[in-house]
Amino acid sequence: MKKMMSCLFLAPLALFMLSHCGSSDGGDATPENQSPTVSNIYPSSETLIKGVKGTAITLSADASDSDGNITRVEFMIDGKVVGQAVAAPYKFDWKPTQSGHYTFSVMAYDDKGATNLRPTSIFTAVGFSCDDSNEVCVKNPKSFDNVVMAFFPYWKTTELSIASIPWDKLTHINYSFAIPEADGNINITDVQGNISTLVNAAHAKGVKVYLSIGGAGGSEGFITLSKNERTRALFVDRVKCYVQANCLDGIDIDWEHWTGGAAIIPAESNGLVALLKDLRAGLDANIEISTDVFASNWFGKHYADAIVNEVTYINTMLYDLRGSWSEEGPHSAYDEVISNGTTNYTIESWGLAYWTGYRQWPAAKTIVGMPFYGRDFNASGGSVDYKSIVTMVKNAGGDINGDKFNKIYYDGPATAAKKAAYARDHHYAGVMFWELAGDTQDEYSLLKAIDDELMD
Numbered sequence: 001m002k003k004m005m006s007c008l009f010l011a012p013l014a015l016f017m018l019s020h021c022g023s024s025d026g027g028d029a030t031p032e033n034q035s036p037t038v039s040n041i042y043p044s045s046e047t048l049i050k051g052v053k054g055t056a057i058t059l060s061a062d063a064s065d066s067d068g069n070i071t072r073v074e075f076m077i078d079g080k081v082v083g084q085a086v087a088a089p090y091k092f093d094w095k096p097t098q099s100g101h102y103t104f105s106v107m108a109y110d111d112k113g114a115t116n117l118r119p120t121s122i123f124t125a126v127g128f129s130c131d132d133s134n135e136v137c138v139k140n141p142k143s144f145d146n147v148v149m150a151f152f153p154y155w156k157t158t159e160l161s162i163a164s165i166p167w168d169k170l171t172h173i174n175y176s177f178a179i180p181e182a183d184g185n186i187n188i189t190d191v192q193g194n195i196s197t198l199v200n201a202a203h204a205k206g207v208k209v210y211l212s213i214g215g216a217g218g219s220e221g222f223i224t225l226s227k228n229e230r231t232r233a234l235f236v237d238r239v240k241c242y243v244q245a246n247c248l249d250g251i252d253i254d255w256e257h258w259t260g261g262a263a264i265i266p267a268e269s270n271g272l273v274a275l276l277k278d279l280r281a282g283l284d285a286n287i288e289i290s291t292d293v294f295a296s297n298w299f300g301k302h303y304a305d306a307i308v309n310e311v312t313y314i315n316t317m318l319y320d321l322r323g324s325w326s327e328e329g330p331h332s333a334y335d336e337v338i339s340n341g342t343t344n345y346t347i348e349s350w351g352l353a354y355w356t357g358y359r360q361w362p363a364a365k366t367i368v369g370m371p372f373y374g375r376d377f378n379a380s381g382g383s384v385d386y387k388s389i390v391t392m393v394k395n396a397g398g399d400i401n402g403d404k405f406n407k408i409y410y411d412g413p414a415t416a417a418k419k420a421a422y423a424r425d426h427h428y429a430g431v432m433f434w435e436l437a438g439d440t441q442d443e444y445s446l447l448k449a450i451d452d453e454l455m456d
Contacts, residue, residue, distance in 0.1 A: 031067070033067060033068070033110070033112040033113070033114050034065070034066050034067045034068075034114065035110070035114045035115065035116045036063055036064060036065040036068075036070055036108040036109070036110045036114060036115070036116045037063065037064050037065070037066075037108075037116060038061055038062070038063050038073075038106050038107075038108045038116050038117075038118040039061070039062045039063075039118075040060075040061060040062040041060070041061040041104065041106050041118055041121060042058075042059065042060045042061070043057070043059070043104060043121060043123035044121050044123070045121040045122055045123065046121075046122070046123070046230065047121070047123040047124070048123070048124050048126070048229060048230045048233055049123065049124065049125045049126070050126055050127050050233070051096075051125060051126070051127045051128050052127050052128070052132075053127065053128050053129065053130060053131050054095070054128075055095070055128075056093035056094060056095045057093070057094050057095075057096065057125060058091055058092070058093050058094075059075040059082075059083070059091065059092045059093075059094050059104065059106075060089065060090060060091040060092075061073060061075075061090050061106040061108075061118065062088075062090070063088070063090055063106075063108040063116075065108075065110040065111075065114075067112075068110045068111045068112050068114075069110060069111045070088075070090075070108055070109070070110055070111075071086065071109050071110060071111050072084050072085065072086045072108075072109050073085050073086075073090040073106060073107070073108050073109075074106070074107040074108075074109075075092045075094065075104075075105075075106060076104070076105040076106070076107065077094065077102050077103070077104060078102060078103050079103070079105070082094050096125050096128045097128070098128055098129040099124075099125055099126045099127060099128045099129045099234060099237045099238075099241075100124070100125065100234065101122060101123070101124050101183060101184075101230070101234065102122070102123055102124070102125060103120045103121070103122050104120060104121045104122070104123060105117060105118060105119075105120045105121075106118040124184075124230040124231075124233060124234055126233045126234055126236070126237040127237065129237060129238075129241045130240065130241035130244050130245070131244075132284075133244050133284065134284050134286065135244075135247070136286050137199075137203060137208075137209075137247040137248065137249050138203050138206060138207070138208055138249055139203075140206055141171075141206050141207075141208060142171050142205075142206040142207065144171045144430075144455070145424075145454075146171075146420075146423065146424055146428075146429070146430040146431070146454040146455070147171050147172055147313065147367055147429050147430025147431070147432070148169065148170050148171050148172070148430055148431055148432075148447075148450060148451070148454060148455065149170075149171065149172040149173070149174055149210075149290075149313075149315070149367060149430065149431070149432035149433075150165075150170050150172070150173050150174065150432070150433060150435070150436040150447075151174045151176055151212065151432065151433065151434045151435045151436065152165075152173050152174065152175055152176065152198075152435060152436045152437065153176045153177065153435055153437075154175065154176065154177070154190045154191050154193075154194065155190075156435065156436070156437035157194055159437045160436060160437035162194065162197050162198050162201050163201070164441070165201070165436065166441070166447060167201070167202065167205035167207050168205065168451075169447050169448070169450070169451040169455065170207050170447075171207060171208065171430070172207065172208045172209075172210060172249075172250070172432075173198070173202055173207055173208070173209055173210070173436070174210045174211075174212045174252050174290075174432070175191055175194075175195065175198055175209060175210065175211055175212065176191075176211075176212035176215055176252070176254070177190070177191070177212050177213065177214060177215040177218050177254065178190070178191050178211055178212070178213045178242075179213070179214070179215075179218040179221065180213055180214060180218075180219065180221035180222050180225060180235065181221045181225070182221045182223075182224035182225055182231070183225065183231055183234070184225045184230070184231035184232065184233070184234030184235040184238065185234065185235075185238060186213065186235065186238045186239065186242065188242065191211065195211075195246050196246065199246055199247055199248065203247070208249035208250060208288070209248050209249055209250075210248065210249065210250035210251060210252045210288070210290065211242065211243075211246075211248055211250075211251055211252070212251075212252035212254050213239075213251065213252065213253060213254065214253060214254035214255050214256065214257075215254050215256065216254075216256045216257075219254060219255045219256050219257040220257045222253075222255045222257070222271070222272070222275065223257065223258075223259060223268055223271065225275075226268070226271030226272060226274060226275040227267060227271050232274060232275055232278045233278065233282075235275070235278075236278050236279055236282035236283070237282070239251055239279065239282075239283070240282055240283055243283065243287055248287075249287065249288060250287060250288030250289060250290065250312065251279065251283070251287065251288075251289055251290075252289075252290045252291065252292065252315070253272075253275065253276065253279070253289070253290070253291045253292075254291070254292045255272055255291070255292075256292070256294075256299075258299065258302050262298050262299065262301075264301050264302055268302065269302050269303070269304050270304070272291075272302070272303065272304070272307060273304050273306045273307055273310070276289065276291065276307050276310035276311060277310050279310070280310045280311075288312040288313070289310065289311045289312050289313075290311055290312060290313040290314065290315055290367075291303075291307060291311050291314060291315070292314075292315040292316075292317055292369075293314060293315070293316055293317065293355065294317055295316065295317055295318050295319065295320070295321055295337055295350055295351050295354070295369075296321070296349075296350045296351075296354055297347050297348070297349075297354060297358075300354060300355070300359075305359065305361070308361055308362065308365065311365065312365070313365055313366075313367050313429055314355070314361060314365050314366050314367065315367045315369055315432050316351070316352065316355055316366060316367065316368060316369045317369045317434070318332055318337035318338070318351045318352070318368060318369045318370065319331055319332040319337070319369065319370070319371035319434070320332075320371075320375075321333075321336060321337065321350060322375060322381065322409075323375050323381035323382075323383075324380045324381035324382060325381070326381065328377040328381075328407065329409065330375075330403065330404070330409040331371070331374075331375045331409055332370065332371050332409075332411055333403075333409075334415055334418055334419060336350050336351060337350055337351030337352065338351060338352055338368070338418075338419055338422050339352065339353070339422060340353075343357070345357030345358040346358060352366070352368070352428075356428075363426060363427050363428045363429070364427060364428075364429060365429055366428050366429055367423075367428065367429045367430050367431060367432045368419060368420075368422070368423040368428050368430070368431045368432070369431070369432050369433065369434070370411060370416060370419055370431060370432070370433040370434075370446070370450075371386075371410070371411060371433065371434060372385065372386045372411075372433050372434060372435055372436070372438035372439050372446055373385045373386055373410065373434070373435075373438050374386065374389050374408045374409055374410030374411075375408065375409050375410075376407065376408045377407040377408070377409070378406065378407050378408070384408060385437070385438035386410060386411075386438045386439055386440065386446060387438060387439060387440045389405060389408055389410050390440050390444050392405060392406070392408075393405050399412075400412050400413065400444050401413060401414040401415070403415055411446065412446075413444060413445070413446060413448070413449035414449070416446040416449045416450055417449040417450065417452060417453050419431065420449070420450040420453040420454050421453045423454075424453060424454055430454070431450060431454070433446070433447075433450075
């Protein structure tokens with residue numbers, strides 16, 4: 001009986017306790033605080049912003065909180081908080097100190113401590129590194145009817161000092177090479193050390209200075225950067241600022257690397273056109289632009305006719321027709337790259353017959369390229385500079401004007417003069433050569449032979 005009474009007493013108590021015990025997800029439980037939401041951030045990914053140095057970009061975002069209030073919105077550039085807003089509309093004016101690609105994030109906070117980090121966007125801002133300028137760098141440029149443009153690679157300054165350059169025989173010097181990078185930046189490390197000395201020396205003699213970007217071993221970055229408007233815009237911005245900072249007179253785009261080799265890839269050819277268009281539009285009108293093209297259709301097909309309208313000069317590289325990849329023979333013979341008397345121009349033509357004959361590019365913009373080196377078929381067609389050839393020929397008692405010595409093929413002074421005379425008489429823009437330090441400084445000088453024809 002006592003046992004039954006105990007059970008009757010405990011039953012109501014158990015019911016009472018059950019009726020007053022809440023579960024974790026019902027009844028009087030406190031709702032979990034919801035994170036705020038962030039949307040419509042600006043700049044969004046792949047945005048290109050064209051601004052002016054010293055001005056601001058307005059960073060903005062929408063933020064809301066379903067169960068509370070937004071207390072602040074932080075704006076982050078490259079992971080660092082640059083500003084905040086505590087009330088809608090959530091905006092902040094940020095002044096970039098230079099152009100570039102930036103990562104942008106937004107963090108929203110609510111009144112209960114919850115946060116929400118909006119995934120980053122990547123945008124590009126250009127125009128913020130340097131002012132617009134119309135300064136003419138050469139105050140008294142030489143008066144000339146024919147361009148004489150020397151390529152001068154940075155690694156040859158130890159062979160030919162800037163003070164020893166024969167400035168009186170040049171109108172332009174093309175200092176090479178800066179390297180284009182896939183993201184639109186430019187690597188200037190190699191050229192920076194001597195650029196100021198070179199520019200000052202050249203301008204004192206009325207000679208214009210270009211910076212050449214790319215080259216046979218350094219132009220691969222053009223392929224990627226040229227395909228995207230944002231990377232092209234950053235490249236143009238970097239070029240513009242470097243030109244201004246160093247008082248350069250021109251830029252040379254030496255795009256020689258093509259992914260498909262001899263097989264044309266339209267996106268790459270179109271990329272060069274787009275890049276040159278953007279450069280011409282983005283640089284001051286007084287800044288000259290040149291580009292370099294190969295001697296035949298094998299690689300010449302990559303250079304679309306549309307580039308002609310965007311450049312001041314076209315440097316035709318009328319050399320390397322033969323080398324380690326071919327049978328023995330001259331690599332820049334006059335009758336192969338300049339003229340053999342025929343006017344039957346075809347896609348198989350070489351040199352000027354291809355460019356101004358078959359392709360009909362204007363001679364007035366076309367510069368005749370010459371080699372200041374030979375191809376040595378004792379060494380499988382490798383290159384040897386002209387001054388070394390002169391030494392060998394003189395020591396052997398040979399004729400430097402023979403254009404061939406012991407299986408080495410080159411241009412002697414007579415051939416260089418003949419090519420220069422052709423350029424003058426047929427109203428080409430002038431001549432250029434690779435490269436200045438390969439020449440001699442005596443009576444056998446190729447530059448002297450050119451000068452005797454063009455600059456008397």
